[in-house]
Amino acid sequence: MLRFIAQRLLTAIPVLFVVILITFTLIRLAPGGPFDQERRVPQVVLETLNKRYNLDDPVHVQFFNYLGNLLKGDFGPSFKYPTRTVTEMISTGLPVTLELGFYALLFAMCIGIASGVVAALRPNSLQDYVPMSLAMAGICLPSFVLGPLLILIFGIGLNALPISGWNATPGDKILPAITLGAAYAAYVARLTRGGMLEVLSQDYIRTARAKGLSPLRILTHHALRGGLAPVVSFAGPAAAMLLSGSFVVETVFQVPGLGRFYLQAAFNRDYTMILGTTIFFATLIIIFNLLADILLVWLNPKLRENMLKS
Amino acid sequence: MSLLNVKNLRTSFYTREGQTLAVDDVSFSLNKGEVLGIVGESGSGKSVACYSLLGLVPSPPGKIEGGSAIFDGKDLLKLNEKALRAYRGNRIAMIFQDPMTSLNPFMRVGDQLIEALRCHNKTLSKKAAKEKALSALEEVGINNARERIDSYPHEFSGGMRQRVMIAMALVTEPELIIADEPTTALDVTVQKQILQLLKDLQASHDLAVIFITHDLGVVADMAKHILVMKNGRVVEEGSPADIFENCSHPYTRKLIAAIPQSAKPDEFKYDSSHEDFVEAKNVVTHFNNTRGLFRQRIVSTVKAVDDISLNIREGEIFGLVGESGSGKSTFGRSLIRLVESQAGDIRIGKHRIRELGNTSLREARRDFQMIFQDPYASLNPRMTVFDTLAEPLLLHKLAKKNEVLERVNHLMDEVGLERKHIRKYPHEFSGGQRQRIAIARALAVEPRFIVADEPVSALDVTIQAQILDLLLKLAKKHQLTMLFISHDLSVVRYLCDRVAVMQHGKIVEIEETEKLFLSPQQPYTQKLLSAIPRIHTN
Numbered sequence: 101m102l103r104f105i106a107q108r109l110l111t112a113i114p115v116l117f118v119v120i121l122i123t124f125t126l127i128r129l130a131p132g133g134p135f136d137q138e139r140r141v142p143q144v145v146l147e148t149l150n151k152r153y154n155l156d157d158p159v160h161v162q163f164f165n166y167l168g169n170l171l172k173g174d175f176g177p178s179f180k181y182p183t184r185t186v187t188e189m190i191s192t193g194l195p196v197t198l199e200l201g202f203y204a205l206l207f208a209m210c211i212g213i214a215s216g217v218v219a220a221l222r223p224n225s226l227q228d229y230v231p232m233s234l235a236m237a238g239i240c241l242p243s244f245v246l247g248p249l250l251i252l253i254f255g256i257g258l259n260a261l262p263i264s265g266w267n268a269t270p271g272d273k274i275l276p277a278i279t280l281g282a283a284y285a286a287y288v289a290r291l292t293r294g295g296m297l298e299v300l301s302q303d304y305i306r307t308a309r310a311k312g313l314s315p316l317r318i319l320t321h322h323a324l325r326g327g328l329a330p331v332v333s334f335a336g337p338a339a340a341m342l343l344s345g346s347f348v349v350e351t352v353f354q355v356p357g358l359g360r361f362y363l364q365a366a367f368n369r370d371y372t373m374i375l376g377t378t379i380f381f382a383t384l385i386i387i388f389n390l391l392a393d394i395l396l397v398w399l400n401p402k403l404r405e406n407m408l409k410s
Numbered sequence: 411m412s413l414l415n416v417k418n419l420r421t422s423f424y425t426r427e428g429q430t431l432a433v434d435d436v437s438f439s440l441n442k443g444e445v446l447g448i449v450g451e452s453g454s455g456k457s458v459a460c461y462s463l464l465g466l467v468p469s470p471p472g473k474i475e476g477g478s479a480i481f482d483g484k485d486l487l488k489l490n491e492k493a494l495r496a497y498r499g500n501r502i503a504m505i506f507q508d509p510m511t512s513l514n515p516f517m518r519v520g521d522q523l524i525e526a527l528r529c530h531n532k533t534l535s536k537k538a539a540k541e542k543a544l545s546a547l548e549e550v551g552i553n554n555a556r557e558r559i560d561s562y563p564h565e566f567s568g569g570m571r572q573r574v575m576i577a578m579a580l581v582t583e584p585e586l587i588i589a590d591e592p593t594t595a596l597d598v599t600v601q602k603q604i605l606q607l608l609k610d611l612q613a614s615h616d617l618a619v620i621f622i623t624h625d626l627g628v629v630a631d632m633a634k635h636i637l638v639m640k641n642g643r644v645v646e647e648g649s650p651a652d653i654f655e656n657c658s659h660p661y662t663r664k665l666i667a668a669i670p671q672s673a674k675p676d677e678f679k680y681d682s683s684h685e686d687f688v689e690a691k692n693v694v695t696h697f698n699n700t701r702g703l704f705r706q707r708i709v710s711t712v713k714a715v716d717d718i719s720l721n722i723r724e725g726e727i728f729g730l731v732g733e734s735g736s737g738k739s740t741f742g743r744s745l746i747r748l749v750e751s752q753a754g755d756i757r758i759g760k761h762r763i764r765e766l767g768n769t770s771l772r773e774a775r776r777d778f779q780m781i782f783q784d785p786y787a788s789l790n791p792r793m794t795v796f797d798t799l800a801e802p803l804l805l806h807k808l809a810k811k812n813e814v815l816e817r818v819n820h821l822m823d824e825v826g827l828e829r830k831h832i833r834k835y836p837h838e839f840s841g842g843q844r845q846r847i848a849i850a851r852a853l854a855v856e857p858r859f860i861v862a863d864e865p866v867s868a869l870d871v872t873i874q875a876q877i878l879d880l881l882l883k884l885a886k887k888h889q890l891t892m893l894f895i896s897h898d899l900s901v902v903r904y905l906c907d908r909v910a911v912m913q914h915g916k917i918v919e920i921e922e923t924e925k926l927f928l929s930p931q932q933p934y935t936q937k938l939l940s941a942i943p944r945i946h947t948n
Contacts (some may be wrong), residue, residue, distance in 0.1 A: 127565035156740075185728070204503075302509040302511065302513055303506060303508060304511040304513055304514040305506070306466065306506070306510060306512070307506060307512045307513065307514070307575075307578075308514070309466055309498070309505070309508075310466055310498055310499055310504040311498065311503075311525070311526045311528050311529065311578070312495045312496065312497070312498035312499035312500055312526075312529055312530060313499075313525065314495065314529070317525075321517070321525070322514050322516075322517070325516045326515075326516060355455065383579065391510045399516070399562070400513070400516065401516060401562040402515060402562065405562075405564075405565070
């Protein structure tokens with residue numbers, strides 16, 4: 101198992117390198133630079149700034165300098181906010197984003213798995229159609245529609261929940277978490293239904309019934325484990341997406357998370373910030389995919405044994 | 411008084427096509443300690459009848475329409491789901507066909523046994539249940555059960571898995587066991603062991619057993635009473651002797667006749683003066699298990715085909731038999747380079763197979779074709795019969811666009827399919843018809859040599875007999891040379907001129923078919939032959 105993890109982490113290095121290379125090249129190719137303003141900046145100032153941030157070096161030199169610093173754990177200074185480093189900025193937004201992402205993930209898993217299982221137990225009945233239609237709606241509704249809608253209903257109409265802020269009033273985390281998690285809940289519901297339907301038609305479920313087990317025990321002890329495999333594969337990348345923050349949800353609910361940095365950085369041509377957030381996001385995806393794979397192996401004894409052998 | 415008395419059982423399935431009566435007025439009774447055989451082909455309703463008793467028919471679409479099933483004074487059909495659960499696995503246990511899929515792959519076998527015990531006896535401690543499970547596993551012949559109890563199903567071989575399945579049925583000490591094709595997925599020698607085990611356990615526990623099978627030979631010397639089912643109805647019943655000697659229903663006669671026990675019909679015998687058409691010399695095919703970051707280290711090698719030499723004469727049907735894992739399929743595939751072999755020399759007609767480059771191999775493939783076991787899996791489900799058959803014709807430029815339809819129609823005639831079905835998709839055909847399509851596909855390019863890998867083992871016996879006759883006819887008509895791979899010795903005897911027996915990647919014995927069957931020389935061949943379930947008639 102350790103070998104497997106080590107192997108996967110080793111292969112992550114070239115992946116990250118390519119991600120950095122592509123991002124680095126693309127942002128240099130994009131027109132404009134970090135110091136372009138609406139008003140033209142005097143040539144002298146521009147040159148000084150470029151010199152200050154070593155932007156006057158040849159591109160490949162800049163690239164290797166950046167890599168060198170990265171190896172030391174230095175993501176560089178932000179070009180837009182000269183007093184702060186990229187590391188600082190990511191680490192201030194990170195705790196909030198992680199918390200919000202965690203709640204959203206929790207919401208997505210609980211609601212998604214539950215409704216998927218309910219739907220799979222009686223396929224093609226009302227019990228199937230209602231949750232699955234809701235799930236379809238959940239996938240179709242973008243969060244910039246769902247968020248304001250929830251605010252309108254629960255915040256303004258029912259006056260039941262706070263509509264913005266983070267950690268300011270009790271319950272202010274509920275609406276953003278639901279808004280962020282809704283689409284994922286919908287995907288999880290559909291995947292759970294599909295996985296469960298497949299497992300429930302397996303011969304060993306018939307064996308379990310022939311043993312006289314109760315439906316609940318068949319569900320919990322025989323069906324869920326196999327039925328959730330597709331959910332687990334989806335949960336890896338989904339967790340990475342959720343935990344890296346969402347610009348829309350954070351803006352709608354005034355949450356001081358990471359999400360807004362992505363967009364701002366891109367608009368501002370804040371080279372180091374763009375690279376920093378991209379690397380962060382790529383790393384999250386790699387890690388969570390690895391976690392999902394480990395979980396899948398752990399769930400399936402046959403895979404587990406193959407893994408232990410090699 | 412009988413233990414189980416089933417009267418006028420009727421079960422339907424409601425589908426989009428309408429209602430089908432899967433079990434139509436079936437009645438039987440069974441005493442304590444008795445064995446009842448239910449024989450029929452797929453779709454005859456034999457399994458559904460037994461599943462109905464325990465409420466295991468999926469509903470919808472299934473529905474029990476009427477009848478009664480009195481088990482020990484209670485009508486099982488009138489019980490609700492919860493009350494039925496007290497019978498399932500407890501007083502009436504089941505053994506299913508394929509132990510690979512019927513055991514939960516995610517659960518240790520011990521836990522699956524313990525679960526069966528504890529769900530009917532809540533007061534039983536985990537430890538006591540484990541002891542019981544252990545003794546059940548030991549009773550069915552699992553060696554060092556104490557270690558194996560914590561294994562997962564995939565860590566057992568097929569036969570051992572079926573033993574676990576039997577232990578699971580036995581562990582609750584039921585009065586009745588329903589065994590649904592318990593040996594169908596197993597090799598013939600393993601089948602013999604499992605049948606013996608079931609027989610022993612039935613006697614020692616004084617069990618009542620309902621034995622469902624498509625193979626009359628399997629139940630012949632076990633059951634006291636046999637029902638023959640067709641299309642949901644019991645068409646004939648009686649003692650084994652009655653069934654085999656005085657059967658009155660034409661279907662039963664057909665079933666018995668379909669069991670190939672005879673030698674190859676004389677009119678189809680090949681002319682042994684012909685030249686060798688296929689020559690294989692010292693063929694070696696190994697599969698390597700590799701490890702390391704770049705899979706560069708070879709840790710173990712499976713010698714699937716280990717130095718095999720044989721010749722097949724022109725027009726000969728050459729049988730290759732062996733149990734699963736013996737390497738017979740790999741050899742067949744190596745011959746026509748669907749699998750790359752590592753060494754040896756292979757000649758088919760004028761082609762030196764191992765020396766062909768990619769392009770010339772593709773062109774040469776016209777001359778040799780393959781027929782697979784499962785036509786459902788090997789036909790593209792998104793192509794109509796016409797597309798499937800036309801593709802090779804166009805690919806090898808054997809027909810012009812405007813001739814294709816005529817050629818395909820002709821192929822349909824040859825394999826005995828009606829021309830009007832030409833625009834249908836594979837799923838619209840029955841298993842036998844699908845295998846006919848697969849045969850037509852292989853014949854389309856007018857090959858000289860065919861590798862047929864278990865082409866009839868997924869089929870019912872009566873269908874099997876039809877396909878075998880079709881193969882014989884076509885082989886003679888087209889002067890085909892054929893390598894016929896099968897685990898079923900009786901099929902091979904009926905079809906093949908010569909037979910090679912394979913074990914562990916090597917050939918044990920090659921002989922003229924009848925000579926081999928009458929006086930097998932090697933111990934392994936003798937063992938295989940003696941394991942064929944036979945119908946003993948006096």
